Amino acid sequence: MTNVSKESATIQQMFDRIVPTYDFLNSFLSLGCDHYWRRKSAILICSNKPERILDVCCGTGEFSRVLQEEVGDDGQVVSCDFSEKMIQRAHQKYNSRWPFLRANCMCLPFADDSFDAVTVAWGIRNVEKRSQSLHDMFCVCKKGGRICILEFFPMNANPIFSRLFLFYFKHILPIIGAIVSRETNAYTYLPQSVEEFPSVEHFCQELIDTGYTDRENIIVKQFMFGVCVMVMATKTKNGEIQ
Numbered sequence: 001m002t003n004v005s006k007e008s009a010t011i012q013q014m015f016d017r018i019v020p021t022y023d024f025l026n027s028f029l030s031l032g033c034d035h036y037w038r039r040k041s042a043i044l045i046c047s048n049k050p051e052r053i054l055d056v057c058c059g060t061g062e063f064s065r066v067l068q069e070e071v072g073d074d075g076q077v078v079s080c081d082f083s084e085k086m087i088q089r090a091h092q093k094y095n096s097r098w099p100f101l102r103a104n105c106m107c108l109p110f111a112d113d114s115f116d117a118v119t120v121a122w123g124i125r126n127v128e129k130r131s132q133s134l135h136d137m138f139c140v141c142k143k144g145g146r147i148c149i150l151e152f153f154p155m156n157a158n159p160i161f162s163r164l165f166l167f168y169f170k171h172i173l174p175i176i177g178a179i180v181s182r183e184t185n186a187y188t189y190l191p192q193s194v195e196e197f198p199s200v201e202h203f204c205q206e207l208i209d210t211g212y213t214d215r216e217n218i219i220v221k222q223f224m225f226g227v228c229v230m231v232m233a234t235k236t237k238n239g240e241i242q
């Protein structure tokens with residue numbers, strides 16, 4: 001298996017290259033489940049009517065769109081991603097209906113305490129310095145605001161389903177991804193990056209270490225036996241990393 005470096009420039013170039021087929025492959029490879037996972041997560045994060053939402057690692061803006069639909073006219077979504085091509089595509093798709101900015105989530109260009117919610121769908125796994133990025137998201141989030149992470153975590157579900165899914169994920173998905181996108185690395189990198197990502201429990205601890213709520217108040221929702229997991233935590237206090 002090809003090893004893709006987590007270095008920001010390498011990741012950025014990889015995402016730049018897959019833009020043309022990105023949305024199609026997301027839907028095709030997940031049999032449309034990605035839309036359902038985004039919608040369910042958006043409903044949960046919007047349940048307390050956040051006014052300003054920052055969608056980090058927004059890609060072509062699919063999650064941003066769903067979030068904007070869920071908050072309605074009373075809310076505003078701001079989206080950012082460090083891939084120029086992803087941002088261009090988002091502008092084309094949504095006719096610049098809301099702000100799409102180019103920014104690295106390890107250095108967010110927003111004022112402290114300026115968002116009611118911060119969301120990241122399938123982005124945090126790719127970030128070179130995760131703790132720095134979680135800290136930046138913590139800073140721009142208001143006290144009482146929430147962070148919502150939607151991500152693929154290493155699977156520890158039903159062993160039969162896990163085996164079947166992992167066979168698909170490691171052996172079939174990379175071949176289809178490579179043929180359609182003509183980019184061999186991106187779709188071998190996907191299962192590899194999930195394997196290297198921490199467990200849900202470990203990730204929750206990282207959120208707590210960053211300053212978010214204690215474990216009892218972190219909401220974890222599993223989709224499809226844990227293929228995809230949503231983790232939502234609240235910023236209960238202001239301040240620096242503990």
Ligand SMILES: C[S@@+](CC[C@H](N)C(=O)[O-])C[C@H]1O[C@@H](n2cnc3c(N)ncnc32)[C@H](O)[C@@H]1O
Pocket residue numbers: 008011012015026056057058059060061062063080081082083086103104105106120121122123126127128
């Ligand atoms: C798998 S895509 C997810 C896109 C989108 N959230 C969705 O729901 O389809 C991951 C995105 O994270 C972005 N990304 C990765 N590392 C980043 C970083 N350090 N700062 C900003 N964006 C980053 C990539 O450019 C890519 O567009």
